[in-house]
Amino acid sequence: MTAQAEQLPHLRADLRLPHTHVDDLHVDGAWVPATGGGRLDVVDPATREAWGSAPGASAQDVDAAVEAAARAFRDGPWPRLAPAQRAQHLLRIAEEVEARAELIAQTTTRENGSPISETRGAAANAAGILRHVAGLAHVLEAEDVRPFPSGEGETVVRRDPVGVCALIAPWNFPINLMVVKLAPALLAGCTAVLKPAETTPLSLRYVVEAVQAAGVPDGVVNLVTGAGDVGDRLVHHPLVDKVAFTGSTAVGRRIAAACGQLLRPVTLELGGKSAAVVLEDADLDRVAGVLLRSCLRNTGQTCYISTRLLAPASRYEEVVAMAARTVAAAAVGDPLDPATTFGPVATARQYEHVLRHLEDARREGARVVTGGGAVPGSAGWYVEPTVLADVTPSMRVAREEVFGPVLAVMRYDDVDHAVELANATDFGLGGLVFSRDAAAAQRVAERMDTGSVGLGFFASNHNAPFGGRHDSGLGVEYGPEGLHAYLSYKSIHRRAG
Missing domain, CATH: 3.40.309.10 (Aldehyde Dehydrogenase; Chain A, domain 2)
Structure with a gap:
């Protein structure tokens, strides 16, 4: 490591990252100062040096973000757009994410130590997910009318967005493991509050910037940063309708227990020993x-x-x-x-x-x-x-x-x-x-x-379900099956003819 240790200052000297020490969260379409006094130090795993920081959201900050998402879902245009219109927004987000590819790569590598050869693929992979999910708009647009077996009537099956989603991602792939949740949630017509891992709070800001630049309405996507207490408040918040989490099995069990008590749908992608x-x-x-x-x-x-x-x-x-x-x-x-x-x-x-x-x-x-x-x-x-x-x-x-x-x-x-x-x-x-x-x-x-x-x-x-069995989680991501996780079904029965 001696030669590599000598390279460290040289390789970092050319970095010009716009997000290092930040004080704000993204709520209701704007970057707003956090009211909590806590800070999250961002440490470079290659040097053990703190190079950035982000705010720890207070309970009031979390409430504001969830309430913004709830208003956007209840009163805003997003859930009422045609799926094809929402798909167009996803395609624009994909372009904006790709435009930030190198900033995403460098920030992620300094946050979690992933090799740059890995993180330089993050933006392209995220864009691929967004484009694939946009291509599923036809799943939501197809009319679904099912006859009664007796022939006495028929049922219109509606696929409605589930509502406000708390999306919680881990530190190892902080971009892709969030986008795989965000893309189907948005196509379905849901609104969301994003919460990255406390050690990787900066890279996801570029995705939120991409969402803004793509013209997604205010309040549809919100970002809070913080430690486990922030995630816990999101999971238990009365205005949250669904939780999606990737992380450890131990934390996943606690989230599953909370969602079971609240009768709240949850997707969990947890650990493995393959x-x-x-x-x-x-x-x-x-x-x-x-x-x-x-x-x-x-x-x-x-x-x-x-x-x-x-x-x-x-x-x-x-x-x-x-x-x-x-x-x-x-x-x-x-x-x-x-x-x-x-x-x-x-x-x-x-x-x-x-x-x-x-x-x-x-x-x-x-x-x-x-x-x-x-x-x-x-x-x-x-x-x-x-x-x-x-x-x-x-x-x-x-x-x-x-x-x-x-x-x-x-x-x-x-x-x-x-x-x-x-x-x-x-x-x-x-x-x-x-x-x-x-x-x-x-x-x-x-x-x-x-x-x-x-x-x-x-x-x-991207076109096939990915999920675990046993202690590896509940539900799946990717493919049409991953989109269904953000839908709520309604059957409207009517007489035929």
Whole structure:
């Protein structure tokens, strides 16, 4: 890290970010001073230096934002526009987001340490989501009339916007994991209050600016920043009609409990402990080609990645060697350097969490093949990209989400055993199968108890549902199914003819 440490001031010297120390929130179409006195320091994970800050919203600030969204829903034009008109606004938002692509990338990298090679794709991905959702306007415009089975009448099925939505996003992908909620909410005709993670409060301001520039009416999209108390007030607010949250399973459980008590619809995209099954005939060169993206993306801070690599006993050491060689060859460095694959983990808390996992893994008998600790000489929250071998199902590193650059390689005896291990988790979000035999891979994928499985690669498809089973969440995002989460249905029965 010594050479990279020398680069840090140089790479940061050219940054000209308009949002650093800010004092305002976005409420009812305007940037207004926060009334709360708290501050959120924004810390660069590569240097541990605070470079920005944002306000912690007070209860009054949250109330003002929700009340603005409620007025816009009750009295404003947005829910009453034709879906095609709202879609046009989404297309304009997409253009405005793309115009801010580099500012989004640099701000996000300095907020959470994601490599710039990752964050430079955020605006394009967000724009892609917005354009895809805009293309679903026909789903809302199609007339839905259903006859009674008895023939005595018919029913008009209306798809109405659910109302005011509290949208809460995490720190690892702060733009895309908000836009995947915001886009369908807007197309449906809902209004929203956005709440980013407390450690990444600045990058989302560019999305709100894009919404403003696209001419979305005042009050439709509002932004509040703050810690967990701000999110809690949003979740419990009497004027909120729906909650969508991405984050940890522990927080998701609390939100689910609150929404259950309030009988409030909720979408939860939570943690994962996915498995990549390497079948006996797999081409390991192809596995190596997608390993970093599919199993350790964003320095291991991605919910769906397959951080358990299941290898057949007959090829176990060969798979371990491939994984270690691939991971050890990847560049660790300043996340603002386009050559960097592994940056720092995002926060001090996460740094300590990952190091504790590594200590526990060694104590429980895992073999460290590469990595295994903090990066020597680093000023930031850097953990060595790590491959652990001889991991067994009872080990903590095999059961809990690490959310850091740690890959656990596990041994299986036959295909039935591989499926059993893949499903031996409280989570069910992602997964992978590697094989030269497409039919064999398909059969294994169908037996895996998880929301998504990739055959030879993993990627989110904007046109297909993405969601988890068990402790990985409730409901789905993406596709027409993700749009339905922001609708309320009404049946109007009438006599035929």
